[in-house]
Amino acid sequence: MSPHDRYYITTAIAYANNRPGLHTLYEVVGADVLARWHRMKGDRTRFLTGIDEHSVNIAQRAAELGTTPKAFVDENVALFKTAEDALLISPDRFIRTTDPDHIRAAQEMVRRAYANGDIYVGDYEGWYCPAEGFKAPSDVLETAQGTRCPNHPTVALQWLSEHNWFLRLSAYQERLEKHFEEHPEFVQPDFRRNEMLGFIRGGLEDFSISRSGASWGIPFPIMPDGSSAQLPDGSWNPAAGTIYVWYDALINYVTGAGFPDDKEAFELWWPADLHVIGKDIARFHTIYWPAMLWSAGLEAPRRVWVHGWLLAQGERMSKSMGNFLDPVDVVRTLGGDGARYVMLREVAFDRDTDVSWDSFVRRYNADLANDFGNLLNRTISMANRYFDGERPAVGPAAGLAAAWTETLARYIERLEGCLFHDALATLWEFVGAANRLVDAEQPWALAKASKAGDQDATRRLKAVLGDLVEACRLVSLAAAPFIPGAAPRALAQLGYEYGYAADGNGGPALLDDLRWGARAEQAGRLATAEPLFPRIETEAATPAAG
């Protein structure tokens, strides 16, 4: 793979109706790792995440709470930002769909679709809840009293039809099929691509992109006769309605790249290198979205990664089920680094995975406290003791150098392939090799022999500990995107400078520094060993509340 000059990565924007659960932030952590990885490699990187704020539901919820939609989403945005900070998420922009430039972007995308002849006024029919709005067929209940809205079971649903704008998705079927065939990497994992391709081949229907009832949304910029919906005073004619769902939410990806105002930025960042999304919205991102972009004369994103769910005892974690983990609780116990590591090591990024508080704590203790943390600690302690704080130079002692070359190649392949759990497993196999080296060489025995005047033992001791220090340096650096808070502390204990900023920007090109012996010429002094990942006693490791 040739190095990118720039890397633009996004997550789905979460629905701003509540505080975020860990399962919501899971994909954001995954994307953050890739963003940091590319920043550290030296790529010009842009990482976009944010919040979806419009919808009838939001307006309804705000009304129930006696507040305005804007005030309501402001509160939830604050909760998201707090949780993302705790998880060390480093977006270059946290986008909100109420941002003025996003509103302009969505309206411009609609205008372009219109200019291209891709949207038309048609009839949208469906169940309408007087208390809430239109309901999808899958969202209504059949009861003895008739069809009812699950949120308002006492109110009779009405079958309504209204004039709405539609996008001619049907016109893009052939182009979509061709795109999927010519770019097999467009949708990953492969089984998701096959599902989407099957859907396309089944025939595509146009979908509606406006609503006439809702007011909490982006004003639709065009009147049914094709004239502008903007009034002389600059406001928008309510009769034009609002933009519905996908022509609002999906647009955030181009807004975040500078569309439509900042042409220079947009030229640089679009098309996105990767959209990270959940499997529930795969169709919208891999079928609707390319068609919307093409209609506007823009390119489709290069790659869409579809991840699975976090499960609790086989059930999807969700706010409505109440079976989710609070990210703030997890961070309080495991730390931001621990929470990130455990989440991405324990959950496969390509499929659903059952998780639990116990599994998180077990993984933290086994991998971070016992394997890696203890390796750092014992290495630094011994080196300090035997060499009086002077860092032993990497020596041609053991087999770790060759193992590292293999480890790194596999690690990069899996990391860039979004298989984070496999990437970490690869790295931790190397941690195991380093721990086994300690027991095989028994530096404490070498030190004793050295003290007794054995020159061979002296040389051997330096070489072994030099290699162990180097192994610690490399693992700390390679894992830095996963544990961005702990990595600088690990390197500081090893007596190395950490040249990267808090978000991973700046510093040396990471791949150069990840070569075995890259810093061999640099002398340094070790700091006192301090446990980076204190072991968690299971009694203390109980979530505050369900």
Place this chain on the structure above:
RNA sequence: GGCGGAGUAGCUCAGUGGUAGAGCAGGGGACUCAUAAGCCCUUGGUCACAGGUUCAAAUCCUGUCUCCGCUACCA
């Protein structure tokens, strides 16, 4: 119903024709640099079930059972 995926040790999973594997959890041991960590050894499986092909099947074929994903307008 159609298409696709999965059923392997207590848990999570790897293993696409040649004597059943890993990590974690459980048990034992030797050591002591270390966060009572690490290291070594070990208990544990009729590889969903029934047939078939083959010298040989977790692996290929047929059938059955179970679970999951997709099968259009939720943010």
